[in-house]
Amino acid sequence: MAKITIDRERCKGCSLCVAFCPQKILELEKATNAKGFHPASIKDEQKCTGCAQCATMCPDICIEVYR
Numbered sequence: 001m002a003k004i005t006i007d008r009e010r011c012k013g014c015s016l017c018v019a020f021c022p023q024k025i026l027e028l029e030k031a032t033n034a035k036g037f038h039p040a041s042i043k044d045e046q047k048c049t050g051c052a053q054c055a056t057m058c059p060d061i062c063i064e065v066y067r
Contacts, residue, residue: 001046001048001050002045002048002049002050002065002066002067003045003048003065003066004042004045004048004054004063004064004065004066005063005064005066006039006040006041006042006062006063007062007063008029008033008039008040008041008062009033009034009035009039010060010061010062011033011037011039011040011060011062012035012037012060013028013037013038013039013040014059014060015028015040016057016058016059017040017053017054017055017057017058017063018040019057020053020054020056020057021053021054022049022051022053023047023048023049025042025043025044025045025047025048026040026041026042026043026054027040027041027043028040028041029041039062040054040062040063048065050065050066050067051065052065
């Protein structure tokens with residue numbers, strides 16, 4: 001099972017990870033981080049396959065995927 005970590009304070013909420021996740025398990029939070037952005041979060045980590053497309057697409061390198 002894969003594990004995803006998202007640095008919510010570095011995330012700008014660009015939603016590229018959300019758009020490219022093949023399992024559709026990422027979403028933008030309604031709450032904001034310290035910079036005023038809506039960071040990405042994981043809806044259902046159990047469904048993650050560890051493909052790391054979210055981490056590859058993240059322009060700010062906020063996402064790490066552990067397999």
